[in-house]
Amino acid sequence: MKLFISDCDGVLIDSEILAAQMMVEHLQTFGVHIGLNDYLRTWSGMTFSSIMNALANQHGFELPPDFVEVITQKHEAYAAAHLQPIAGVKEAYAQIALPKAVVSNSWLWQVKHAVEFVQMQEVFGDRMFSSEMVARPKPAPDIYLHVAAHFGLKPHEIVVVEDSKSGAKAAVDAGMHVVGFAGASHILDDHTDQLYKIGVKTVVSSMADLPKAVEDLRAQV
Incomplete structure (x- = not known):
């Protein structure tokens, strides 16, 4: 090797637990309610963009143009306090x-x-x-x-x-x-x-x- x-x-x-906690809370604003463990089991390790696009397709909600920037800013703020x-x-x-x-x-x-x-x-x-x-x-x-x-x-x-x-x-x-x-x-x-x-x-x-x-x-x- x-x-x-x-x-x-x-x-x-x-950081994965912090991203998951933030995303579970953020998804509620789109009417999507996922338990923390279910989120970790299904989505951990994937990009925010991939996750949100997949969930938008599954649940039929529309993503705003700046959704990646909004999520990234939320994640950075949460991580700054807890990382x-x-x-x-x-x-x-x-x-x-x-x-x-x-x-x-x-x-x-x-x-x-x-x-x-x-x-x-x-x-x-x-x-x-x-x-x-x-x-x-x-x-x-x-x-x-x-x-x-x-x-x-x-x-x-x-x-x-x-x-x-x-x-x-x-x-x-x-x-x-x-x-x-x-x-x-x-x-x-x-x-x-x-x-x-x-x-x-x-x-x-x-x-x-x-x-x-x-x-x-x-x-x-």
């Missing part, structure tokens, strides 16, 4: 002896902000990528294939850590080795089983266990 790729939301920062880094992420990544990159469905400026928030600029450098760089966001494999091509690597030379089903599917479909992370606040009881069904190699619930999981995968290939 020649590259370690980290997802951002739910892996570097504990926390994933416990132990900086220490865990320091033990993984591979070049590192971040790949996210978030806007690139949000990825950069998250990396700064967890004080890991030196870990990733300019190796930060957003699905805005490709035609389709996760769960499509486009962004992962784009990153592999960018570094001149084959997918099987890359190991990825992902928390969401959407992200895990994207990396698995791209042909990469995937470690599932189930230690963020939004993770539900059946999440680990769901990740294994998608095709992740192993799942860890603590960042302290991630370096060994990556080394174990490297020993197998």
Whole structure:
């Protein structure tokens, strides 16, 4: 393996639960009432645009032209008050002896902000990528294939850590080795089983266990 790729939301920062809480509340303004767990089970890891367009089709409501900007502003305000880094992420990544990159469905400026928030600029450098760089966001494999091509690597030379089903599917479909992370606040009881069904190699619930999981995968290939 020649590259370690980290997802951002739910892996570097504990933000997926904040996005879900904000979205559940916001959707009520469109007459859509979804429980928090149902939202997490169905929509976690997808872009705001994908989620809102899908729900608008399902429930028959019209989206205003600026809906993405409105949601993004709400999310940023909520995150500013409540955001926390994933416990132990900086220490865990320091033990993984591979070049590192971040790949996210978030806007690139949000990825950069998250990396700064967890004080890991030196870990990733300019190796930060957003699905805005490709035609389709996760769960499509486009962004992962784009990153592999960018570094001149084959997918099987890359190991990825992902928390969401959407992200895990994207990396698995791209042909990469995937470690599932189930230690963020939004993770539900059946999440680990769901990740294994998608095709992740192993799942860890603590960042302290991630370096060994990556080394174990490297020993197998």
